[in-house]
Amino acid sequence: MRATYISLLALFFSCFILLLGNGLLNVLLPVRMGLDGVSIDTIGMVLSLYFVGLLIGALYSIYLIRRVGHIRMFAGCVALGAISVLLYSIYPSIVLLAIMRIIIGFCNACAFTAMESWLSDSSTKKNRGKMLAVYNSVVLCGLFGGQFFMGLAQPQQATLFVLVGILLCASVIPLVFSRHTGPAIKDVAAMSLFALYRISPLGVVTCFISGLIYSAIFNLLPVFALQYNIVEFQLSLYMGAAIFGAFLLQFPVGYFSDRYDRRSVLLILLCISVLADIAVVQFVSLNMIPALFIVTALTSGIIACTYPLSISEAFDRLKKTEMAAAMGSMILAFALGGIIGPYSTSLMMSQFGVNAMFYFMALVQFLLALFVIYRMTKRQSLPNDEQEVFVMHSPAISPAIEFDPRTELEPDNKQ
Numbered sequence: 001m002r003a004t005y006i007s008l009l010a011l012f013f014s015c016f017i018l019l020l021g022n023g024l025l026n027v028l029l030p031v032r033m034g035l036d037g038v039s040i041d042t043i044g045m046v047l048s049l050y051f052v053g054l055l056i057g058a059l060y061s062i063y064l065i066r067r068v069g070h071i072r073m074f075a076g077c078v079a080l081g082a083i084s085v086l087l088y089s090i091y092p093s094i095v096l097l098a099i100m101r102i103i104i105g106f107c108n109a110c111a112f113t114a115m116e117s118w119l120s121d122s123s124t125k126k127n128r129g130k131m132l133a134v135y136n137s138v139v140l141c142g143l144f145g146g147q148f149f150m151g152l153a154q155p156q157q158a159t160l161f162v163l164v165g166i167l168l169c170a171s172v173i174p175l176v177f178s179r180h181t182g183p184a185i186k187d188v189a190a191m192s193l194f195a196l197y198r199i200s201p202l203g204v205v206t207c208f209i210s211g212l213i214y215s216a217i218f219n220l221l222p223v224f225a226l227q228y229n230i231v232e233f234q235l236s237l238y239m240g241a242a243i244f245g246a247f248l249l250q251f252p253v254g255y256f257s258d259r260y261d262r263r264s265v266l267l268i269l270l271c272i273s274v275l276a277d278i279a280v281v282q283f284v285s286l287n288m289i290p291a292l293f294i295v296t297a298l299t300s301g302i303i304a305c306t307y308p309l310s311i312s313e314a315f316d317r318l319k320k321t322e323m324a325a326a327m328g329s330m331i332l333a334f335a336l337g338g339i340i341g342p343y344s345t346s347l348m349m350s351q352f353g354v355n356a357m358f359y360f361m362a363l364v365q366f367l368l369a370l371f372v373i374y375r376m377t378k379r380q381s382l383p384n385d386e387q388e389v390f391v392m393h394s395p396a397i398s399p400a401i402e403f404d405p406r407t408e409l410e411p412d413n414k415q
Helices: 002-007 009-035 040-068 070-090 094-122 128-152 159-176 193-199 201-227 232-248 250-257 262-285 289-316 320-352 356-378
Strands: none
Touching (some): 009 070, 070 094, 070 159, 201 232, 201 356, 262 356
């Protein structure tokens, strides 16, 4: 096991540096657009385009790997993303920024697919869960650390965009100089989104809503913070608290979801998150900054947990042989929600003020809670010993289909 981790150090270093650049870019873009006087609804539309690129990349990344291999696709896509960022630093315009967001989404999807299929091939059924946990930790540490580069220069300058380009280019180096070659790509049959919905309506709807609210909070939170003069290092801490909450809460949520009815756990979490969303507005209005950080970390953590919960809920209803095929449709549902989330939320913020972001998310989560209750009346809960185990997934990435340890084929006892 230790030898496996050592052999993958280059890949983990590349992943960490790549996510450092993404973490910085994620907070830099909305702040820069806000300081440039771009309207909130336009900011939301531009940020939504990332998920358009992510969806395209998820569809075509396997083809590109087959064509040029893992390392060359990773290097080429990351270099293309760096070029788009550097071009914007030279010729800043909203049109170029919109194109850059699509390119970054596409390149990240391809890079994640290359890394995750590589990790999947290097792991076994016994250590795949641990490997996924390490990978998610590296991803979230990179996103967390990237926030703190914001203090190195003013967002109106080109310096931070150049730094993002440098980090993206640097992420190629460890992987390119490693001695490993990429694994073979496996063919996986697809399951349509509608077919999956017929099997697990709650899983698909929760995944879609997860994409909507996750993309909204993590893209527009800097815009919300800017309106309340949460800037510079305090902004980095605020965004860092949200990301830390997204990582930390997956551990207790996973524990409870494996021991109790998963739908009940989801319902309780949604109710808590609705209250936390309302509390955010109250605490920021009273300038209670420590309390604001805590409730923001709480609601962002719960929002991040809805994605792995949705996958677990869907997998509870599937046979082992169907899980790999279903994962592609879950990614599609999440990406569709991600495309809608930032723009729809920004329209609410533009019409009713920045506080509308948290009120809108509270409303969406309340409606999802009602759907959970409805589904609980339509279908009995599974016995705990028949539930699939909860597996930690970060919604910040688009997971490779075969990397989830539950998709490992084995004799199927489900009927």
